[in-house]
Amino acid sequence: MYQYKLIDEYLYIDHEVPFLEKYNSSSNIDIATDICIELMVNPFICYGINVITCAKDELILKNREGILMVNKLYGNGRLYADKEEDASPLIMLFLYSHLIPKQTLLFHSSLVDFSGSGIMFLGPSGIGKTTQAELWNKYLGADILNGDMVFTRKNEDGFYGYGSPWHGSSPYYKNAKVKLKALVVLEQAGENTLKRLEGFDVLQGIMEQVFLPHWYPEAMDTCLNTLDLLLEEVPVYHLACRPDEDAVLLLKQELGL
Incomplete structure (x- = not known):
């Protein structure tokens, strides 16, 4: 698990994400947070179709680079992308959505x-x-x-x-x-x-x-x-x-x- 500090919040991702390197604070990990992403790089493909499971209380957001599945409070999510760098726009959307209620x-x-x-x-x-x-x-x-x-x-x-x-x-x-x-x-x-x-x-x-x-x-x-x-x-x-x-x-x- 990798810990990144952005906008005075800790974000946890289960992959190392190169574009967040300057924001890495993994030397002092404390997973007491409600912002966490499971990054699914190269998601399972069957007969050319991406196979993705979704719980009934999740939202799905998609762009050309990936698919983000989150709970309705934007606290925890799974992000499907071909490469770590492709996850960047959806990570921004995920983080911003979580932070809006925090002014x-x-x-x-x-x-x-x-x-x-x-x-x-x-x-x-x-x-x-x-x-x-x-x-x-x-x-x-x-x-x-x-x-x-x-x-x-x-x-x-x-x-x-x-x-x-x-x-x-x-x-x-x-x-x-x-x-x-x-x-x-x-x-x-x-x-x-x-x-x-x-x-x-x-x-x-x-x-x-x-x-x-x-x-x-x-x-x-x-x-x-x-x-x-x-x-x-x-x-x-x-x-x-x-x-x-x-x-x-x-x-x-x-x-x-």
């Missing part, structure tokens, strides 16, 4: 840690999330925790952003967390301008970048309530910018860093 959200975003202040850069693919993170690293020495997929979670002293093993085409991911200072919605522009979003503009700016659990309708209200709490505690900005140092300094000054 956790998942965003299409990069995340940097600048002297203990976390800044998330949100936007669709190609908008410059990784680029802005790299600029903060280049000019200010900020640590890049993730370049594409960021979990947020409410802790006792506020919301934190977490690096995760899911990072899209970006090479950046770290097993670390940082208290959030700001969410920044990006737009490419010829001039650098920054404004704080208020009211409906906040939702309009970030809704397309948060992963809502449409596959798990029972958790939708919890997800939206957590989003409301996040937006009450963490300011949201719109940064129209060039990929240059001035954009970095403009945001740094506004945040008082």
Whole structure:
């Protein structure tokens, strides 16, 4: 049994999973958890048909890489995949589904840690999330925790952003967390301008970048309530910018860093 620590939770998988290597904490295994996956690599095939058993209280989720069978609380599951790396998307879905009731959200975003202040850069693919993170690293020495997929979670002293093993085409991911200072919605522009979003503009700016659990309708209200709490505690900005140092300094000054 292999133990991995992600988003302050322990996940147990009965196979070693290479893409989770940075998150391995198997030196101190204590299987007192309700998050456990039985990973069935190369499932039994009979006459070209995958043979899979399913209990009556299980849910089945399938993509091109595998099949995930879980209980209705997303606590324990079996994952069928040809290779360990094929299990990655379904492990993410399994973990996120389990964490939503624990005030956790998942965003299409990069995340940097600048002297203990976390800044998330949100936007669709190609908008410059990784680029802005790299600029903060280049000019200010900020640590890049993730370049594409960021979990947020409410802790006792506020919301934190977490690096995760899911990072899209970006090479950046770290097993670390940082208290959030700001969410920044990006737009490419010829001039650098920054404004704080208020009211409906906040939702309009970030809704397309948060992963809502449409596959798990029972958790939708919890997800939206957590989003409301996040937006009450963490300011949201719109940064129209060039990929240059001035954009970095403009945001740094506004945040008082």
